[in-house]
Amino acid sequence: xxxxxxxxxxxxxxxxxxxxxxxxxxxxxxxxxxxxxxxxxxxxxxxxxxxxxxxxxxxxxxxxxxxxxxxxxxxxxxxxxxxxxxxxxxxxxxxxxxxxxxxxxxxxxxxxxxxxxxxxxxxxxxxxxxxxxxxxxxxxxxxxxxxxxxxxxxxxxxxxxxxxxxxxxxxxxxxxxxxxxxxxxxxxxxxxxxxx
Numbered sequence: 494x495x496x497x498x499x500x501x502x503x504x505x506x507x508x509x510x511x512x513x514x515x516x517x518x519x520x521x522x523x524x525x526x527x528x529x530x531x532x533x534x535x536x537x538x539x540x541x542x543x544x545x546x547x548x549x550x551x552x553x554x555x556x557x558x559x560x561x562x563x564x565x566x567x568x569x570x571x572x573x574x575x576x577x578x579x580x581x582x583x584x585x586x587x588x589x590x591x592x593x594x595x596x597x598x599x600x601x602x603x604x605x606x607x608x609x610x611x612x613x614x615x616x617x618x619x620x621x622x623x624x625x626x627x628x629x630x631x632x633x634x635x636x637x638x639x640x641x642x643x644x645x646x647x648x649x650x651x652x653x654x655x656x657x658x659x660x661x662x663x664x665x666x667x668x669x670x671x672x673x674x675x676x677x678x679x680x681x682x683x684x685x686x687x688x689x
Contacts, residue, residue, distance in 0.1 A: 521550040526579050527559040533574040539565050539585065549579065557582040583616060586643060586662065600642050600662050601670040606681040608659045614644050619687045622663065622673060624680035635676045638687060639663040 530545040537543070544562055559565050559580045568585040586600075594600070603622055605611045614620065618641040625632035643662040661684065665673065676682060 521552060523548040523550055524554060524558075525560060526554065527562065527565055529574045529576055529578050529580060531576050533570045537570045539568050539570065541566060544580075547577070547579075553579075555579060555581050559585075583643070586645075594664050597666050598664050599667055599670050601665050601673055603636075603661050603663055603673055603682055603684075604677065605659045605661060605683055607683055610683055611644060611659045611661055613686065614641050614661055614684065616641055616643055619689060620661075620663070620684040621687060622676075623683050623685065624676035625683070626680045632683070635672050635682070636663065636665055636669045639665050639669070 525546050526549050527544055528547045530543055533539070533543055541562060544565060549558075559582065564582075565580055565585055570585060574580065574584055619638050620641060621634050622636040622639060623632035624635045640663060641661060642664055645660050645662070673682075
């Protein structure tokens with residue numbers, strides 16, 4: 494009798510308990526963005542055949558995603574891009590790379606002698622660029638505490654990671670850009686990483 498009463502009470506509780514409905518999935522909005530229509534190697538000038546529009550959800554969009562062909566046509570790929578990858582302002586060299594620079598500042602390419610040093614650098618790093626001539630016992634700082642804007646990578650196929658080209662794009666004033674160009678003609682250049 495006791496067992497039957499307990500079973501009846503349990504059934505009654507289950508009958509009056511509120512039923513939990515499955516949660517309705519939230520539908521994310523989609524945005525049209527620019528993606529690579531094919532694999533693009535670093536250094537390639539982007540043409541209309543290299544681009545296509547695609548829809549991506551808001552959660553899939555990286556910062557700086559480009560949304561029109563005009564924002565990428567004629568610009569240069571800063572590092573290898575895979576087919577279908579969303580293009581951002583940091584993946585192309587041109588107005589987007591220098592748009593945030595102050596008056597009198599330019600984006601200056603610097604070729605470092607040591608590819609392994611270039612591999613350590615990332616956009617946003619602060620570095621000193623040093624120049625040394627053959628036989629010199631020390632190097633001179635040509636550009637101090639400059640901001641790294643881009644580190645272009647060589648194209649790679651398969652599982653091998655893209656390698657640095659030794660080229661680094663830094664933000665400097667026009668005078669320093671001239672000093673860097675002169676140093677590159679007569680010296681070897683390297684960089685030292687600084688605290689942020």
